[in-house]
Amino acid sequence: MRDGPLIAQSLRGTPEAFVEIVRRHEVAIHGYLTRRAGQRAADDLLGEVWVRAFGARDGYDTSHEDARPWLYGIARNVLRAHWRTGQNVELALPEEVLDPWDEITDRLDSAVRVRALVSALGKLPSTERDVLLLVAWEQLTPAEAAITLSIPPGTARSRLHRARTTLRQILAEPADETEVRK
């Protein structure tokens, strides 16, 4: 049974049917959390994602056969809440400040090519980077990334195009103009 009907079933008096959705996507969602917040945070946040998804499943469009884009969207919201509480809770900090890109850079291999790419990714606007990484890392289509980010598919496609163009330009710069010298 595909995800849509399974979620519908979980809404019609068989809530335990939702566990199968979790079994199907738990490794992918944990990977998404790990790539953005580190393994320990991912371990802590995974259960929160399931509870939120379970509580919000009546808002799921059951015509969507694959629940992953929707689950990534919920995981993204959980991450944002996690980052907010990690900072000063009383301050409404802008998203750029909350973005833990430096932590990700620290976790990665220090090989020059990788570092150049990570540095370039870090220079992208977060809205464009979100789409690019959902496509590159989570293997979503631009239309699926649009579901995750609650944006129109056309916007996702144009952000992806801009991200690729910008990344290409950054990587084409001579090494001494970038941060590769580290």
Added chain:
Amino acid sequence: MNLDSQDSEVPDVLSAVGQVNPPASHVLENARDVLWSAIAEEMLSNADARLSRAEYKADQPQRAVRQRRANNPQQAQQRRNAGPGA
């Protein structure tokens, strides 16, 4: 490096950058346990609601009789004439 589709280098590096270790099984189980708590809560809540509905339905015939009596002026008059305790 460039991002042309003909050049697989950057996509490969980008994928490599996104590689993470798979989660330990106990991590997945712990997270599922958290979900099961939420599921159990909803099941209990549903069971309570079903019980309330069943009790309401069981009471329906009696309720209907009481309603018919209350709506029947002749019977109401007879009850009044009979006085309290009739």
